[in-house]
Amino acid sequence: MALTPKDLLAFYRTMVTIRTFETKAAELFAAGKLPGFVHLYIGEEAAATGVCANLTDADYITSTHRGHGHLIAKGGRVDLMMAELYGKATGYCKGKGGSMHIADVDLGILGANGIVGAGQPIAVGAAFACKYRGNGTVAVCFFGDGAANRGTFHEALNLASIWKLPVVFICENNMYGISNCQRDHMNIVDIADRAAAYGIPGATVDGNDVVAVYEAAAEAVRRARGGDGPSLIECKTWRWRGHFEGDPGAYKNPDEQKAWLAKDPIPRLAQKLIDLGHATAADLAAIDDEVKAQVAAAVDFAEQSPDPDPADVLTDVYAS
Numbered sequence: 001m002a003l004t005p006k007d008l009l010a011f012y013r014t015m016v017t018i019r020t021f022e023t024k025a026a027e028l029f030a031a032g033k034l035p036g037f038v039h040l041y042i043g044e045e046a047a048a049t050g051v052c053a054n055l056t057d058a059d060y061i062t063s064t065h066r067g068h069g070h071l072i073a074k075g076g077r078v079d080l081m082m083a084e085l086y087g088k089a090t091g092y093c094k095g096k097g098g099s100m101h102i103a104d105v106d107l108g109i110l111g112a113n114g115i116v117g118a119g120q121p122i123a124v125g126a127a128f129a130c131k132y133r134g135n136g137t138v139a140v141c142f143f144g145d146g147a148a149n150r151g152t153f154h155e156a157l158n159l160a161s162i163w164k165l166p167v168v169f170i171c172e173n174n175m176y177g178i179s180n181c182q183r184d185h186m187n188i189v190d191i192a193d194r195a196a197a198y199g200i201p202g203a204t205v206d207g208n209d210v211v212a213v214y215e216a217a218a219e220a221v222r223r224a225r226g227g228d229g230p231s232l233i234e235c236k237t238w239r240w241r242g243h244f245e246g247d248p249g250a251y252k253n254p255d256e257q258k259a260w261l262a263k264d265p266i267p268r269l270a271q272k273l274i275d276l277g278h279a280t281a282a283d284l285a286a287i288d289d290e291v292k293a294q295v296a297a298a299v300d301f302a303e304q305s306p307d308p309d310p311a312d313v314l315t316d317v318y319a320s
């Protein structure tokens, strides 16, 4: 389906929401307000946005340790996310999970996950449920270049392929697994080439072009919904920040960093909207301001929320 001006403006708002949330999280972490680790998605906004625009609330996603962008793009609430980052009782996990455990099952968000690659088999399980129910829903698995080296990747793609499951594997290749550059951790350039080993379609796209991501994901989601099985899409992108907040990322090549910053997905979309006559710079600035206010309200909500009650420490905690 052709994208409308309204769709492109919605992409812009989602990407700006992710960027603004993450930029605020960086600031709050540096100010010592967020307990626990945060891994930021700044620079990678087009991937989650372009993919999730193809999904409904009934579809599933699995996320990663770098999950804020996936959650926002799938419709997660920034106030509940921010409260969770603060460890407050009003957060998504009542303050017990933090950044890497946020989930919203009603929205099909099966969770961020601190275990690299863990989302791959979970997405396959969700896709099995989609197929079993026969209701046309799909599962999408987000993971990184580092996670493409895990055994879970092989197991998940193989099982999804032989069972023709409605799952789309989205590899966000930001060129690094912690400090390990892709050139040092695998001997191929395009991770999508690995699809051939499982007999499924593979495609590599410019992960900083939200329309290119949307279109590649649309085709894969259409195949999955139609009973044609899984696909692997590699989104080439770049992590602007260190691996986690506090990591200066000194191992990155400064020239590469500079070249990728110039490919910022947000101004690229802004320019497209202006060139096509879908928005003026003032329209976009108004969206930026609305989003800033929404994120500021999320911070106020988090700051004013109570800490969890120590008496609840074992509530919602499963034990065998």
Ligand SMILES: Cc1ncc(C[n+]2csc(CCOP(=O)(O)OP(=O)(O)O)c2C)c(N)n1
Pocket (backbone or CB within 6 Å): 064, 065, 066, 114, 115, 116, 117, 143, 144, 145, 146, 147, 148, 174, 176, 177, 178, 239, 243
């Ligand atoms: C099973 C497992 N092994 C190792 C780690 C430590 N670890 C955390 S993030 C990470 C790198 C992940 O790289 P990638 O999949 O490319 O994701 P990115 O951080 O680039 O988004 C590693 C090795 C972990 N959390 N889980």
Ligand SMILES: [Mg+2]
Pocket (backbone or CB within 6 Å): 144, 145, 146, 172, 173, 174, 175, 176, 177, 178
């Ligand atoms: Mg990576």
